[in-house]
Amino acid sequence: DTAVSQTPKYLVTQMGNDKSIKCEQNLGHDTMYWYKQDSKKFLKIMFSYNNKELIINETVPNRFSPKSPDKAHLNLHINSLELGDSAVYFCASSHDRGEQFFGPGTRLTVL
Amino acid sequence: KQEVTQIPAALSVPEGENLVLNCSFTDSAIYNLQWFRQDPGKGLTSLLLIQSSQREQTSGRLNASLDKSSGRSTLYIAASQPGDSATYLCAVRSGGYNKLIFGAGTRLAVHP
Numbered sequence: 001d002t003a004v005s006q007t008p009k010y011l012v013t014q015m016g017n018d019k020s021i022k023c024e025q026n027l028g029h030d031t032m033y034w035y036k037q038d039s040k041k042f043l044k045i046m047f048s049y050n051n052k053e054l055i056i057n058e059t060v061p062n063r064f065s066p067k068s069p070d071k072a073h074l075n076l077h078i079n080s081l082e083l084g085d086s087a088v089y090f091c092a093s094s095h096d097r098g099e100q101f102f103g104p105g106t107r108l109t110v111l
Numbered sequence: 112k113q114e115v116t117q118i119p120a121a122l123s124v125p126e127g128e129n130l131v132l133n134c135s136f137t138d139s140a141i142y143n144l145q146w147f148r149q150d151p152g153k154g155l156t157s158l159l160l161i162q163s164s165q166r167e168q169t170s171g172r173l174n175a176s177l178d179k180s181s182g183r184s185t186l187y188i189a190a191s192q193p194g195d196s197a198t199y200l201c202a203v204r205s206g207g208y209n210k211l212i213f214g215a216g217t218r219l220a221v222h223p
Contacts, residue, residue: 031209043155043200045210056210090154097142097204100211102155 003027004103006091012109013081021076021106023091031096032074034066037088037105046089049074050096081110113138113205117214124191124221132186132217134201139179142204145211146175146186148197155200159186191221 004025013019025032033056034046048056052068063079074091091103114137124130134144143162147155159168159175161184167176174187188195198218202211 033210040215041198042215043202043213045212048209050209058210092155097209099145099157099160100202101157102147104154 004091004093004101006089006103006106008106009104010107010109012111014111015081015083017081018077018079019081019108020078021089021091021108023074023076023103025072025091025093025101025103027093027095027101029093029095029101030071031094032068032071033092033094033100034074034076035090035092035102037090039087043090047074047076078108081108083110086110113141113203113212115201115203115212115214117199117201117217119217120215121218122220124219126191126193126221126223128191128221129187129189130191130219132188132199132201132219134184134186134214136182136184136203136212138205139182140205141179144175144177144184145202145204146173146184147200147202149200149216150197158199191219193221193223195219196221
């Protein structure tokens with residue numbers, strides 16, 4: 001049973017396109033996150049949702065819009081993709097401020 | 112602003128050695144600290160979580176310690192094996208913040 005799952009695993013697209021990444025957790029957690037890992041492998045928080053409510057939004061361009069339809073899902077929609085958006089995007093979840101569990105990542109390549 | 116530093120950036124050891132990975136953080140007002148491993152092209156696997164009130168946590172051959180006052184944590188790996196080869200990441204959750212601040216990681220290679 002996969003605890004935190006993401007789809008797709010790989011995403012290759014052209015500049016200017018709009019794309020979405022989906023995340024689901026079956027751990028019963030109330031808090032979900034999106035992280036970005038850049039080409040130098042550095043991980044940085046983008047967004048955090050608690051009980052479907054946005055609680056952290058780290059200076060991310062408006063082209064990125066998270067959506068949480070329910071506590072088990074947190075999707076990431078990206079408009080007008082740019083070359084610099086190429087990275088690995090990780091979804092994670094936790095119970096409040098407890099141990100965080102990560103998904104397998106989505107490798108986004110913008111051409 | 113919380114900053115997390117991991118030393119060394121890379122480490123190569125022969126199988127069987129005991130080793131220590133270091134993590135330091137600038138703001139001692141943390142809620143907890145988590146150690147992860149990341150295999151190439153894979154997600155993060157949680158290894159150990161230490162709450163701010165704890166001094167250490169153990170899981171199998173892994174032992175993590177926390178000294179909040181000095182802003183340090185160490186991950187001790189006993190009797191290293193080639194399967195331990197991965198990048199080890201330290202992440203700190205500062206008090207009041209619902210996010211993890213990550214270090215850049217230590218890339219470990221254990222050779223037979």
